[in-house]
Every structure is written in C-alpha cells, then in structure tokens.
Amino acid sequence: MVAVLAPRNLSGQASSAWLSTALAEMLSAELTAGSQVRLLSGESVDRMCRELSLPTVDNLAPDTLQRIRAHSGVELVLTGSYLVLGAADSAGIRLNLRLQETATGETAVLLTQTGMERELLSIVLGLGARLRERLGIGPLTDEQVRRVRGAMPTHPDAARLYAEGLLALRNHEAPLAVERLERVVALEPNFAPGHSALATAFKHFFLETRARASARRAFELSEGLPREERLLVVARHHEMNAEWALAIEAYRTLFEFFPDNVEYGTALVCAQASAGLTREALGTLETLQRLPVGEDARIDLVAATATAQAGDFQASRRHAEQAVARARRAGQELLVASALLAQSFAMRNLGEHVQALAHLEESVRLSLAKGDRGGAARGIIARSIVLIDLGRMRDARNSFATALRVARELQNRVIEAEALGNAAWLSCNLGDLKVALKHTRRVKEMFRRMEMRAEEAAYDVQLGMVLRRRGNLDEAQRLLEQARQVQNIVFGDEYMEGWASYELGLLYLDRGELTLARRWLERALELRRAKGLRLFIAETELALAGLELESRRPLEALALAERACALYAEQRHLPMQGRAQAVRAQALLAGGELQQAREALSQARELTAHNEHVLVTSEVVLTEAQVALRTGxxxxxxxxxxxxxxxxxxxxxxxxxxxxxxxxxxxxxxxxxxxxxxxxxxxxxxxxxxxxxxxxxxxxxxxxxxx
Structure with missing residues (x-):
C-alpha cells in the first residue's frame, strides 16, 4: 500500500498552491494505471494527515513513518516538493519526489525533474516512468498513458479549479467545492472525474437532484476511465439514485477485485443496509473481519451503524466500543469522534444517558481539535438531545443555538434542519407550542426541498405530536395515521412507527376512545420492546397507566407506574421518575390508598424540584390538585x-x-x-x-x- 502525500509548495506563493493537489492527483493516477500498485485513497490520506497532524515536509522522520504505518497500514509514502520559477506564461517547475519505507524509515527512491508548468502532466509521466523502473514495475501502455492524461482537465484554468474543488471537498467546504467544480465542467463538459466530484459536492451540500444529475453525467462519460475508477463512478451513480441492486453489484465487483480495500467493503455494507438487506450486510461484515484488514476501526464503525439501523442497539454499542478502542490505538482521532457518536446513539436508546453525554462531549472536542466542524455540529445536536432526556432544558437550548450557528456558517442544510427540528422538540417540552409548530413546519419544508423523503416523513410524526398537544385533534389524527402507515409500508422504520403509534394512542385517550387508545399504545409497546428502547418502553407504560386509570383499573395502573418508576430510577432520569411517581400517586389515590398517595406525591415533588420539562411540571401540579381534593x-x-x-x-x-x-x-x-x-x-x-x-x-x- 502506497500513500501519496501532496507535494510541498517551496515558494509559498498562493498562486501556485493549487499545484500541490493537482500533482498528488496526477501522481496517483500514474501509479494506479495498470493496477500494479495499491494506493491509499485521497480522502483517506487527507484524514490521516489531519489525525496524525503530519508536518508539511518532503522528508518524514522514521517515527512519523511508523505512526503512518500503524494508522493506515501503509508500506511506502511518496512525498515531495515543487518550485515554480518565472512568470505565468513561461513559468518553469522543478518537482522533487521521495519514496520512503514506513517500516525502516529509509528513502527507497529520490527523483527530480524540471520542465515547463504548462507541460505538467508530461513531467509527472516522466517521473512516473522512472519511479516504476526503480520499483521494478512495468511501463505503461499507450492506452494507460491516455487514461492518465484523462485524470486532469487539459484546460489550464480547469486544472487549477479542479484541484481547488477537490481540496475544498476534503476540507468540508461544500459551497466552495460546488462553485469551483461547476466552473470545471463548464470549461470541460466531457471531463468525467469533474462531474463525479461535482456530484459528491452537491451531495455534501444536500442538493440531491443536482447530485443525481452530475452522477448520471459522470456515468455517461465513464467509458474511457480506468476500470477501478469507472466502477466507482457507476456505483456512486446507482447509489445516488437509490438503485440499490445495481449499486451493490458495482461495489461487490470492486470489493472482489480489491479485497484489501476497506472503503469498498464498507461501501458495500452501507448499500446492502440501505436496501434493507440486513442479513447480507452482516455477512459482508463477517467477510471483512476475516481479512487481513479485519481490525480496521472503519469496519467496526460501519457494523455499529448497520446494527443500529436494524434496531439491535446492544450489538451496535459493542461494535462502536470496538471501533473506539481500535481507532485510539491507531491514532485515528476523527474516527474516534465518529465512533463515540455512534456509541452514544446506541447508549441513549438503551437508556444510558449519563454515559452517552460523556462520550458526546469527547466526540465534539476531538472533532473541533481536528477541524471537522460539521462532525462537531452533529455531536452538539446529539448532546442537546441527551440533555433534554436528562431534563436540562436550558443547557439543551444553548447547545442547539451553537449547532445552528455552526451549521449556518458551514452552509450545511441538513445539519441546520436537524438542529432546528430538535430545537422545535425542545420548545414543545418547554411548553412553547407556537414556536414548536413554526419550526417543525419549516424543517419539513427544508427536507422536502432537499428531497430527503424519509426525514420529511419523520417530521410528520413530530408535527402530529405538536398539533395534538395544541388541541388540533382532527388534523393531528389525520397526520399521525398517515405517518404511521408511511413509516410501516414505505420506509419500514419501526422506530418511527413506534413513536407514531404512541402519539395515536395518546390522541385517542384524549378523545375518550379507550379501545383504540389501548390498541395503539400496545402496538407502540410491542415495537419499542422489540428494539430494547428502555426509556421509550417506560414512557409507553406510563401512558398505559393513564389508560388504566381512565378504565377504572387502579391496580393495573399502579403496576405499570411502578415499573416505569423503577426503570427511570435505574437510569437516574430524575424528572421522568418524578412524573412516574405522580402517576403512581394517582393510581394509589384511585385505589383508596390515600396516605401512600400523599407519600408518592411528596417523592414526585422532591424529584422534580429543579425540573424544566412542562409535561413533568403539569403532571405533578395536576396530581397535587387531585390529592388535595380527596385528602387535603x-x-x-x-x-x-x-x-x-x-x-x-x-x-x-x-x-x-x-x-x-x-x-x-x-x-x-x-x-x-x-x-x-x-x-x-x-x-x-x-x-x-x-x-x-x-x-x-x-x-x-x-x-x-x-x-
């Protein structure tokens, strides 16, 4: 495995900085032509440089090379430098290359070549031929040379813009990447790699329709590309169009040709999981884990994501823990941050909120330290949600405001929508349904414009919840029934179906239709138990306790409330434990246990003394009044x-x-x-x-x- 690092710009002049990325792309294309050399992908090289904080030098120290080997399994590192001499039209360039062995720290090859900047590709091909000879690799055929020449635009301005666009992509600057790459394809409309990179930029900028159009154009122009690159273009085209069978076929072919390429294997797993082929995805993961690369933390992270999608949060947590441990050992700090995010998601769904919060704090810190502000924003959103779960509403509000500000600075529409949608949920819990309604409708429209149908449908459930609490029962019923069917039939999302069923149960309870209320609350409980969602199980049992009270069955209500109390106590979720104690007091009161009811109410007051959740507050205040009526x-x-x-x-x-x-x-x-x-x-x-x-x-x- 070889890693090609971007050569250093010796002049330091901004006008020639683009050559660093361009030269790395050209050198990579030259070395991979003929499929005799395996390269670490450009994205992986960029991630490695960030995580290891590699110095910008053209001669790496032995200990740095050993860190690179431990991080990415790289055996050889190609570094270098360049110096541009003279005016723009007649500028010359001197390019120095150094190939170093990561195991020994020795320099295996040292080469220098000069020429005119306008003949940059010829310089790279000349150096590549000499490098191949020193490594004992056969020369390129005329067809392979033609394909290498197709790796960069022929127009000088397009070449510069393409290099700047790729760099912007790797720096998570999607708007800048879109602007540069749109100019590339305008100058060279038949340049397939430009359309492919533009599709990725559009996707990062959450412009799904335009991403699909660019991916399709790259697909149409991909015939002359090297086999590996063409297969990747084909796979991404089908992936962006949700043509999962064809995407899976292309990724499987790539993985079979290059079984040591973790990125191709994990892409295959993601495509299989997106297609709902959970068993096949887990089978591919097992294959990956048996390979020499099987201890790569990326495999564990994809396994955590796939098992979470399947609703197995215990397995997801185990895989995420393994990913964190392996990424730490390899010094892959951005991967550690991503794995901590996955681990906290599983832990939250398992009711382990305090531990999840600690992991999220570390994830945000690592992301910010390595310059991944988008990853940090996602971590901040997740942290805010856990703070709501813990009843720390004001802290959550400040956290959401931070996430929104970062998302808007990055012009990241999906993260902005996620932050705004969760801020709407927070407003609902704080008792401001006017703001909650406004934000939820806006988020639905944002996802509609981005053509993210699953996310738009998920916010139908939240909108139904807000409308129910506002008293718009007819509209809420229509929306929730529709959302439940969509989640069940179209998306197969049992997590969201469980929430929709829960909200329907509460709505029918408001309407006094107890048979229908029981039907949907029991359906919600069934779905949530199947996924091991402990806090949501407690929430549903508490609603069923209210149903039993309406049905004049205080003993059944008491049993349900006590189960919820125990679970909330186990998870140290004080506000919801207090709410459960209030419902328990109501059950005791209905059963004639007046003194015990007063004691339960006293516990509810103590547990909710510093609570900010309006539903908890209202439950306790309403219970106080009921107890006062009977015994006060x-x-x-x-x-x-x-x-x-x-x-x-x-x-x-x-x-x-x-x-x-x-x-x-x-x-x-x-x-x-x-x-x-x-x-x-x-x-x-x-x-x-x-x-x-x-x-x-x-x-x-x-x-x-x-x-």
Whole structure:
C-alpha cells in the first residue's frame, strides 16, 4: 500500500498552491494505471494527515513513518516538493519526489525533474516512468498513458479549479467545492472525474437532484476511465439514485477485485443496509473481519451503524466500543469522534444517558481539535438531545443555538434542519407550542426541498405530536395515521412507527376512545420492546397507566407506574421518575390508598424540584390538585388552586389546550368543594367546550362532577 502525500509548495506563493493537489492527483493516477500498485485513497490520506497532524515536509522522520504505518497500514509514502520559477506564461517547475519505507524509515527512491508548468502532466509521466523502473514495475501502455492524461482537465484554468474543488471537498467546504467544480465542467463538459466530484459536492451540500444529475453525467462519460475508477463512478451513480441492486453489484465487483480495500467493503455494507438487506450486510461484515484488514476501526464503525439501523442497539454499542478502542490505538482521532457518536446513539436508546453525554462531549472536542466542524455540529445536536432526556432544558437550548450557528456558517442544510427540528422538540417540552409548530413546519419544508423523503416523513410524526398537544385533534389524527402507515409500508422504520403509534394512542385517550387508545399504545409497546428502547418502553407504560386509570383499573395502573418508576430510577432520569411517581400517586389515590398517595406525591415533588420539562411540571401540579381534593386541608386546596391558576396561564401562553382544560376542570372542582357559586357554571361551560373540541374524556369527567 502506497500513500501519496501532496507535494510541498517551496515558494509559498498562493498562486501556485493549487499545484500541490493537482500533482498528488496526477501522481496517483500514474501509479494506479495498470493496477500494479495499491494506493491509499485521497480522502483517506487527507484524514490521516489531519489525525496524525503530519508536518508539511518532503522528508518524514522514521517515527512519523511508523505512526503512518500503524494508522493506515501503509508500506511506502511518496512525498515531495515543487518550485515554480518565472512568470505565468513561461513559468518553469522543478518537482522533487521521495519514496520512503514506513517500516525502516529509509528513502527507497529520490527523483527530480524540471520542465515547463504548462507541460505538467508530461513531467509527472516522466517521473512516473522512472519511479516504476526503480520499483521494478512495468511501463505503461499507450492506452494507460491516455487514461492518465484523462485524470486532469487539459484546460489550464480547469486544472487549477479542479484541484481547488477537490481540496475544498476534503476540507468540508461544500459551497466552495460546488462553485469551483461547476466552473470545471463548464470549461470541460466531457471531463468525467469533474462531474463525479461535482456530484459528491452537491451531495455534501444536500442538493440531491443536482447530485443525481452530475452522477448520471459522470456515468455517461465513464467509458474511457480506468476500470477501478469507472466502477466507482457507476456505483456512486446507482447509489445516488437509490438503485440499490445495481449499486451493490458495482461495489461487490470492486470489493472482489480489491479485497484489501476497506472503503469498498464498507461501501458495500452501507448499500446492502440501505436496501434493507440486513442479513447480507452482516455477512459482508463477517467477510471483512476475516481479512487481513479485519481490525480496521472503519469496519467496526460501519457494523455499529448497520446494527443500529436494524434496531439491535446492544450489538451496535459493542461494535462502536470496538471501533473506539481500535481507532485510539491507531491514532485515528476523527474516527474516534465518529465512533463515540455512534456509541452514544446506541447508549441513549438503551437508556444510558449519563454515559452517552460523556462520550458526546469527547466526540465534539476531538472533532473541533481536528477541524471537522460539521462532525462537531452533529455531536452538539446529539448532546442537546441527551440533555433534554436528562431534563436540562436550558443547557439543551444553548447547545442547539451553537449547532445552528455552526451549521449556518458551514452552509450545511441538513445539519441546520436537524438542529432546528430538535430545537422545535425542545420548545414543545418547554411548553412553547407556537414556536414548536413554526419550526417543525419549516424543517419539513427544508427536507422536502432537499428531497430527503424519509426525514420529511419523520417530521410528520413530530408535527402530529405538536398539533395534538395544541388541541388540533382532527388534523393531528389525520397526520399521525398517515405517518404511521408511511413509516410501516414505505420506509419500514419501526422506530418511527413506534413513536407514531404512541402519539395515536395518546390522541385517542384524549378523545375518550379507550379501545383504540389501548390498541395503539400496545402496538407502540410491542415495537419499542422489540428494539430494547428502555426509556421509550417506560414512557409507553406510563401512558398505559393513564389508560388504566381512565378504565377504572387502579391496580393495573399502579403496576405499570411502578415499573416505569423503577426503570427511570435505574437510569437516574430524575424528572421522568418524578412524573412516574405522580402517576403512581394517582393510581394509589384511585385505589383508596390515600396516605401512600400523599407519600408518592411528596417523592414526585422532591424529584422534580429543579425540573424544566412542562409535561413533568403539569403532571405533578395536576396530581397535587387531585390529592388535595380527596385528602387535603383547606390551605392545601388553596395552594393547589393557585398552582393550577399559574399552570393554566402558562398553558394558555404556550397554546397547550389539553393541559389548560385539565387545569380548568380541577380548578372548578376545588371551587365547587369550597362552595363557590360560579363553579357549576364553569363546569357546564367546560363540559360543552371540551366536547366541542373533541376532548370527550374530559367532557365526561366534567359531566360526572356535575352529577
């Protein structure tokens, strides 16, 4: 394996900096022609240079070469330098190349050649021929020389722009890459590598339609490319068009020809996983792991992603842990950051939030240290979500603001949409449904414009949740039923189907349709249990406890609430443990265990003393009022009434209709118990309004109080 490092610009002049990338591309094309030399890909070289903080020199020290060998399995490193002499039109260039052995640190070959800058490719071909001779590799045929010449544009300006575009891609500067590469294909419309690179730039910039068009054009022009490059163009074309069978065929051919190329093997796994061929993807992973490259951390990272997609978060965590360990040993810090992100995703879904947060903090730190701001933004978003899970809402809000700022600076539309969508979810939890609705609709439109259908469909579920909490029950029901079917039939996403089923269950509970509520909550529980989503299991059991209370089955409600309490306590999720204790208090109260109900309420208050989650707050305040109605002193009832009033005002400001109606009902009950004459009229008004708005369960309760 050979790594070609970009030669050093000895003059330091910005006007000739592009030659560094151009020369590396030309040298790589020359060495791979004839398939006698295996090269580390340009992306992998760039990642290695970042992670090892390699110095910009043309003679690497023995210890640096050993680090390169440990990092990427490279046996030879081609380094060099160049010096541009003279004015632009008649500029000359001197190119020095040095081939070093990573095992010994010795220089195997040292070559120098001079010529005119406008004859750059001829200089590279001349040096390549001498290098091949010194390595005992046969010379290129005329056809192979022709293909090497096709690796760079012939137009001087196009060559410079192409080199600058490739460098921008590797630096995660998608907008700059698009601008440079669009100019390349305008100058040389039949340059296939330019269209292929532009497709990648468009994809990084999340312009899916234009990415597919560029990939198709590269595919149409790929006939004259070397076999390996042509197969890669074909694979990416089919991949961008979601033609998974054809993409899999192309990646499989590449992997069979080059079984030591981890990138081709992992690309095959990703294509198989995207096609829903989980068993085949896992089989390819087993093949990769048996090869000499089997301990490459990239294999473990892809395995973590594939098993997470299959809903096996235990396996995903194991693979991610292995990826972290192996990447650390190899000094691959950006890979460590990615693996920590994958590990935290699995841990969050397994309910291990505190540990997940620590991993995310390290992932963000490593990404920023190595200049990967896009990776850092994704880590910040994931950290924000875990902070919400832990009830640290204000910290989460600050974190989302940071992620949004970074995404906008990078002009990364997908990361911006992800940050905004999760910020909408945060607003929902903080009780500001107006902002949550605005942001969720905007995110749906952003994903629609980017033609990211699965992501757009996922936000239908979030939109349904927001609408349900606002009291738009008919619209929410239509959207959630549609979203559940789409997730089940079109995307086969049981994670999102579980969420849609859960929200449908809560909606039918609001409507007082208990049979349908039970059907969808039990479906949600089934899906979430199958995936081992422990906190979501607890959330669903808590909703089922509320259903059992509506069905006048307090013992069943108590058992469900206690299971949720235990799970939240195990995960140290204090706000949700407090909410579960409040529901437990309601079950005890309904079963006539008045003293135990008061004790459970006391625990709920203690656990939620510093809580910022509006659903948790409202559950505790509503439970306090119910306990005060049954067992409270006059002072306790007055205090409960004041807290209900404050909750009602908060609910009105946040457009939380369901919470506002529940607070009004309990306020009216307390007023009736206190002998207030207006209470009866308020109950009649509430019964009528709740029935008109579709809250029939609450309307029946108001009617029952009236007798």
């Amino acid at each position: 002193t006059s002072e306790e009832r007055q205090a409960a009434a004041r807290r209900l009033h404050a909750l009602g005002l908060q609910a009105a400001r946040g457009e939380m209709l369901g919470v506002r109606l529940e607070a009004r009902l309990l306020q009216a009950e307390l007023a009736l118990l206190g002998g207030e004459t207006e209470a009866t009229a308020e109950l009649r008004s509430l019964e009528s309004e709740a029935d008109r708005l579709g809250y029939r369960a609450l309307a029946r309760k108001a009617g029952a109080v009236l007798g």
